[in-house]
Amino acid sequence: MRRRLRAGMVGGGPGAFIGPVHRQALALTGQIDLVAGAFSSDPGRGRELGLEIGLTPERSYPSWEAMLVAEQRLAADQRIDLVIVVTPNHLHYPVARAFSEAGFHVVCDKPLVHTSVQGEDLRRVVEAAGTLFAVTYNYTGYPMVRQARDMIQGGRLGTVRRSVVQYHQGWLATGLERQGNKQAAWRTDPARSGIAGAMGDIGSHAVNLLTTVTGLRLEALCADLHTFVPGRPLDDDASVLLRFSGGARGVLTASQIATGLENDLSLQVFGSEGSLAWRQEEPNRLVFWPADGPQQLLTRGSPHLSPSALAASRLPTGHPEGFLGAFSNIYRGVAEALFARQEGRAAIPEIAQFPDLMDGLRGVRMIEDTVRSAHSREKWTSASVGGPSV
Incomplete structure (x- = not known):
């Protein structure tokens, strides 16, 4: 029988948003068990959480360093297979690098690291170790996002001419970081979040979604970054205006001061033979406008969808699937890739899909290029992002 994979988690402690999401998505796969963790910079609170979610006391570690040392000492049939990094951004690099160098597989939240220099170093470490590395750009796990990508790759839209992606939230429309909100505090702090605020937090998701679906390679950009809330440093x-190789154009907007909006991520792609539109808040529907026929509404789970879109669906048609299912599809892809390694076979391509280290590195470069463009007097800034991995 195939054994379940064992995972450890760094970060995601009491008061965190993304840690519980990862844990729920992990459980939904039915393939990976969370058996260890260093959940908080406060060892006591971290230990309490570990016990609360069912970990043994000896594997609720006081720090990620202690977890790394202890897990290395365990027998191969007991130690974790992979570590999940869900700390604030500034800790992604040291934690991911240390575990990768020690031979553990890594799943890291986005953005990957603070700088492309860190990213390149991490890439060298991972390549030398021969380990798997995933970055949780989780929106690419939605079935209808994969359907859109497959339709574009299959030529249903003809030549892609223009793409528009927007990610709008309203939760930071006021100075929430000064009102005791833990998530707002670290996301607006350059020391922990990095050089960009909204662009790094949600803009990186937007550009990954666009490039993954379209397959376009970014060549240049023209960015305007602004801070509306007084006193906010990011x-x-x-x-952002985007130019792609081959002549395609694009527009990206990312805002966290869009008052009243919740998690409004949407993508439109316009081609010579048709167009597509998808919206995260209605994720089970994809609208297709062919040049030679009427508008078509494609729905999740329908038998005429692509193999990868069908493989990403868990429920019969008409039963809504959402955020956790899409997030879990990233973990399912990681699990399938690891099982294939263990069993000495090729991974099933419809299942073993996940954003990898290079997707994460391109996201970091995009953030740097955008900030550089926003501070430049030049109209266009050459991009160093490159194309997607799928």
Whole structure:
């Protein structure tokens, strides 16, 4: 029988948003058990959480360093197979690098690291170790996102001419970081979040979604970053014009001061033979406008969808699937890739899909290029992002 994989988690402690999401998505796979963790910089609170979610006391570690040392000492049939990094951004690099160098597989939240220099170093470490590395750009796990990508790759839209992606939230429309909100505090702090605010937090998701679906390679960009809330040191609103190889154009907007909006991520792609539109808040529907026929509404789970879209669906048609299912599909892809390694076979391509280290590195470069463009007097800034991995 195939054994379940064993995972450890760094970060995601009491008061965190993304840690519980990862744990729920992990459980939904039915393939990976969380058996260890260093959940908080406060060892006591971290230990309490570990016990609360069912870990043994000896594997609720006081720090990630202690966890790394202890797990290395365990027998191969007991130690973790992979570590999940869900700390604030500034800790991604040291934690991911240390575990990768020690031979553990890594799943890291986005953005990957603070700088492309760190990213390149991490890439060298991972390549030398021969380990798997995933980055949780989780929106690419939605079935209808994969359907859109497959339709574009299959030529249903003809030549892609223009793409528009927007990610709008309203939760930071006021100075929430000064009102005791833990998530707002670290996301607006350059020391922990990095050089960009809204662009790094949600803009990186937007560009990954666009490039993954279209397969376009970014060549240049023109960015306007702005901070609307007084006293906030990072941008809370971003508008970016995009130029791609082959002549395609694009627009990206990312805002966290869009008052009243919740998690409004949407993508439109316009081609010579048709167009597509998808919206995260209605994720089970994809609208297709062919040049030679009427509008078509494609729905999740329908038998005419692509193999990868069908493989990403868990429920029969008409039963809504959402955020956790899409997030879990990233973990399912990681699990399938690891099982294939263990069993000495090729991974099933419809299942073993996940954003990898290079996707994460391109996201970091995009953030740097956007900030550089926003501070430049030049109209266009050459991009160093490159194309997607799928």
